[in-house]
Amino acid sequence: MKSKILIVAGLLALSGTTAAHASTETAQNPLAQAFDRAAAAYDVPRDLLVALAYAESRLDGHRGEPSASGGYGIMHLVSNPTAKTLEQAAKLTSKPVVALKSDDAANVLGGAAVLRAEADALGLGAAQRDDLGRWYPAVAAYAHAANDATARIYADAVYETLAAGVDARGVQVRPRPVQPDRGEYAEQPRALAAAVDYPGALWVAANSANYAVSSRPSSDRIDRIVVHVMQGTYAGSISWFQNPAAKSSSHYLVRSSDGQITQMVREKDRAFHAKDWNRRSVGIEHEGFVDNASWFTDQMYRASAALTRDIADRYGIPKDRTHIVGHVEVPGNDHTDPGPHWDWAKYMSYVTGGSVNPHTPEKVCGSGFKVIDSAALGTAGTVYLLYNTTTGSNCVTTIKRTSLGTATATSAYLEVQGSARKTDSGNFSYYAGPVTAQAAGKCVKWGGKAGSSTYDSPFEHCG
CATH class of the missing domain: 3.40.80.10 (Peptidoglycan recognition protein-like)
Known part of the structure; x- marks a missing residue:
């Protein structure tokens, strides 16, 4: 027997589809219009279509760039070795793949066509399509997940979005209670x-x-x-x-x-x-x-x-x-x-459990520099010596660990043997430095200060 589970109880007792969810916002918003038209064209619940899109992408098409798994657009139409919903959408809508990838309206239409195809494959008739809860297996199938456990995670996310409501990019779905009919997904999978x-x-x-x-x-x-x-x-x-x-x-x-x-x-x-x-x-x-x-x-x-x-x-x-x-x-x-x-x-x-300096010595010194030595400055900070093998340069920076965001006395210095010492000293919020110098084949002294603690190295790291 199919199980019906109430995900979120709300104040609104709404029922049926909303394929033609007309509003003043829709009249003025191309994306809202795209959802209305796609829902009407394929007899898919408009609010469910929006919830699926929001769960997939936050209604962000990412300028036609693919996701890590090869999904495109607001509806995440996928083209990878095991899922071809992008190609399926092209066949169902007669829209070119390039449009489905990057045009929001075409992508929404393609997603609606694929979702309706999943409903048809499950034998969902016209009367059943009026019940939002009966779409749960079709939503799970839309994911083309590797197994039922993952498909359930996906479908639950869509129905949770539907229950919470959507307000993004001028597209709105009012929060509404829905009882998803999970069907074959009713039992909690053992994989979890x-x-x-x-x-x-x-x-x-x-x-x-x-x-x-x-x-x-x-x-x-x-x-x-x-x-x-x-x-x-x-x-x-x-x-x-x-x-x-x-x-x-x-x-x-x-x-x-x-x-x-x-x-x-x-x-x-x-x-x-x-x-x-x-x-x-x-x-x-x-x-x-x-x-x-x-x-x-x-x-x-x-x-x-x-x-x-x-x-x-x-x-x-x-x-x-x-x-x-x-x-x-x-x-x-x-x-x-x-x-x-x-x-x-x-x-x-x-x-x-406390404040942390968001800066790293590698970020302060820049690309190619790697830490080769460090010295603690009590609890106030750490001074780091870095080296860039490509340029033959050293870099020194002092990273604070206390009084973060507050300008306090901090310093860092680097002295290449045979050359004058270079120092960065002042009142800094997060770090002192970077102090850099060419040092290939030469010994260096390095050090710094934070709080009341100071570190001074001997000449070392020669060559």
Whole structure:
């Protein structure tokens, strides 16, 4: 017998479809008009169509750029080795693929056509299509997920969005209570058992082609945590990492709406997420896109920070920005995540339980510089010596650890043997430096001051 479960009770007792959800906003807004027309053309509930699109993309088409799993546009029409909803939409609508990728109206029309096709394949008749709850299996099928467990995560997200309502880009859906008829998805899948390493997570295994079995930390020391952004949705990324075509994975994934965590690779094994750092790091993927800050909720930050803190404590990883890094900071890769909207100061304050300097010595000194030495300045900060093998230059910076955001006396200096000392000294909020100099084949003195503590090195690091 099919199960009906009330996701969210609301104040509105609305029923039936809203394929022609006319309003003054719709009359003035091209995207709202696109949803109305697509819903009417394919007899799909307009509000459900909007909720699906919002759950997929926050109504952001990303200028026609694909997601990590090959999905395009507001409706995330996919073209990858195992899912071809983009091509299916082109056939159903007679729209060219290039338009479906980058034109919002065409993409919405394509999504409506694919969703209706899924409903038809399930035998959903005209009367049944008037019941929003009966669309649940069609929404789950739209995901083209790797298994029922992932399809349920996807469909639940859409119905939760419908219940919460949408107000974005001039498109509105009023919050409404819906009883989803989950049908074959009614039972909680067994795949969502307790995770292996982090008690707060669910467990869904990645495909074995997407990671390397290992025996860390005995085989390789774990000393870094890498923060990623999925360039896609939580359910979509879980499904993609279950696809052998992905050739990528992450140890953990974090959902935007509530911070739910799924583990897909055991920490002892090497997830394929950070190239040369796969051996030494644990990867955490976060739902969303780097160019849209709305995905980065406080729930996500807090849940991810708790996970990071747990990993750091278990492996003795320092809770600082040298050891907890973004994908963009990993050497030898071309990724930009977590991007400019990721709030490192907030995230690290949640990791440590206090204020954290968002600046790293590598960022202060610039591309190509790597830390080769450091000295603690009491609890007030740390002075770092870096070297660039390409240019033969050294760099020194003092990174504060207290009085962050407040200008206090801080300094950094570098002296190449045979040359005059170079110093950056003053009242700084976060760091002193960078102080750089050519030093290939020469010894250097370096040091700095923060608070009442000072460090002065001898001539060293020669050659």
